[in-house]
Amino acid sequence: MSLPSLRRRVFAWFSRNSRELSWRGTRNPYEILVSEIMLQQTTVAAVEGYYRRFLQRFPNVESLAAAELTEVYRYWEGLGYYRRASQLHQAAGVIAGKHGGIFPQTFDEVLALPGVGRYTAGAVLSIAYDQRLPILEANTIRLHCRLLGLTTNPFEMETNKRLWTFAEEILPYKNVGRFNQALMDLGSRVCTLKQPQCLRETPCPLFEWCQAARLGLQREIPVPKVKPNVEAVTEIAVLVRKRGRILLVQYPDGVRWAGLWDFPRCRDDGFVTETLGELTGRRITTGRQIATHKHTVTRFKITLRFVEGKDCGPLSEPQYAVRWVTPEELNALPMNSSGRKLLRSNIVGEKFAAGTGNHDFADQKPTLPDSVGRRSNSCGHVGNRTGQQ
Numbered sequence: 001m002s003l004p005s006l007r008r009r010v011f012a013w014f015s016r017n018s019r020e021l022s023w024r025g026t027r028n029p030y031e032i033l034v035s036e037i038m039l040q041q042t043t044v045a046a047v048e049g050y051y052r053r054f055l056q057r058f059p060n061v062e063s064l065a066a067a068e069l070t071e072v073y074r075y076w077e078g079l080g081y082y083r084r085a086s087q088l089h090q091a092a093g094v095i096a097g098k099h100g101g102i103f104p105q106t107f108d109e110v111l112a113l114p115g116v117g118r119y120t121a122g123a124v125l126s127i128a129y130d131q132r133l134p135i136l137e138a139n140t141i142r143l144h145c146r147l148l149g150l151t152t153n154p155f156e157m158e159t160n161k162r163l164w165t166f167a168e169e170i171l172p173y174k175n176v177g178r179f180n181q182a183l184m185d186l187g188s189r190v191c192t193l194k195q196p197q198c199l200r201e202t203p204c205p206l207f208e209w210c211q212a213a214r215l216g217l218q219r220e221i222p223v224p225k226v227k228p229n230v231e232a233v234t235e236i237a238v239l240v241r242k243r244g245r246i247l248l249v250q251y252p253d254g255v256r257w258a259g260l261w262d263f264p265r266c267r268d269d270g271f272v273t274e275t276l277g278e279l280t281g282r283r284i285t286t287g288r289q290i291a292t293h294k295h296t297v298t299r300f301k302i303t304l305r306f307v308e309g310k311d312c313g314p315l316s317e318p319q320y321a322v323r324w325v326t327p328e329e330l331n332a333l334p335m336n337s338s339g340r341k342l343l344r345s346n347i348v349g350e351k352f353a354a355g356t357g358n359h360d361f362a363d364q365k366p367t368l369p370d371s372v373g374r375r376s377n378s379c380g381h382v383g384n385r386t387g388q389q
């Protein structure tokens with residue numbers, strides 16, 4: 001049960017079972033970085049199509065660094081967690097500028113890139129340059145916790161430190177990137193959360209090294225995360241039309257969906273007209289409900305009401321950028337997924353549905369910003385309390 005035999009076992013299993021993924025096989029650090037940033041908090045299945053399209057448009061650091069962030073968002077649209085796109089864009093700028101377009105090769109330099117943490121730096125450098133650096137992500141955390149028989153929280157400091165030490169100890173001295181990829185695949189395909197292979201009919205290649213299997217604690221390890229309480233929230237998005245255009249807002253820096261466009265929306269809390277007035281700088285009254293959309297994001301169970309709205313003219317300086325958009329302009333604007341979904345559903349109209357272009361991106365589960373401010377406005381029009389229309 002030595003480390004060399006564990007490594008041999010991992011490599012032998014990987015030779016027969018490695019997953020066919022678009023980013024497998026590349027040693028290009030930029031391509032690996034793109035895949036790793038996309039895979040943060042997103043499943044492999046969701047990333048596949050995005051990765052290919054992104055690299056077709058931004059095949060190298062220079063092309064990404066030179067692009068407008070708006071266009072980068074457009075290629076990220078639907079993948080969610082847009083901060084990753086902005087940080088990847090910034091990282092490309094740092095590599096193109098500070099490093100003269102040459103991808104850095106030291107751990108500290110890669111770790112210093114925007115959006116890059118210890119896992120991502122280790123993954124990029126081990127896969128691209130075979131540097132002996134460990135990785136720890138969801139699959140390997142679960143695998144290592146079981147191999148070590150850890151009954152403590154893997155995110156608690158001491159346990160996490162132990163996991164990193166173990167991840168480093170078991171690394172081979174060559175083919176490190178391949179070994180890291182093999183461990184991730186083993187975690188995701190063999191040592192699964194609910195049905196690890198040792199509890200099924202096929203034996204696990206690491207059974208002899210596994211403390212959890214020896215102790216019969218596969219179902220107890222890793223200790224589950226404490227689930228947050230679910231909160232029900234109702235949001236409202238407003239369709240405002242004028243002379244063949246619709247009103248959209250762009251989220252500013254510092255809020256969720258920063259840089260993306262959307263229908264004016266906020267919490268449906270009885271202060272909708274006031275909030276929309278602050279966001280858009282316009283008096284907007286709400287009317288007939290057109291559709292509802294339900295989804296869950298993190299601890300929020302969200303019901304989104306999509307309603308018609310009426311523009312009653314300017315009110316004040318808007319907090320968000322505001323634009324009256326034609327169907328033709330829509331394809332160039334990056335939008336959040338639920339906004340794009342509403343357009344594609346044809347509720348807004350055929351021309352606008354056609355204007356959403358042909359990016360067949362996977363659905364992102366959207367989340368919504370809090371309402372801003374709580375002041376009454378001077379609009380004398382009907383409907384200044386949503387829900388009473």
Ligand code: SF4
Binds near residue numbers: 143146199211
């Ligand atoms: S023996 Fe079971 S619990 Fe242990 S690593 Fe293999 S699949 Fe996971």
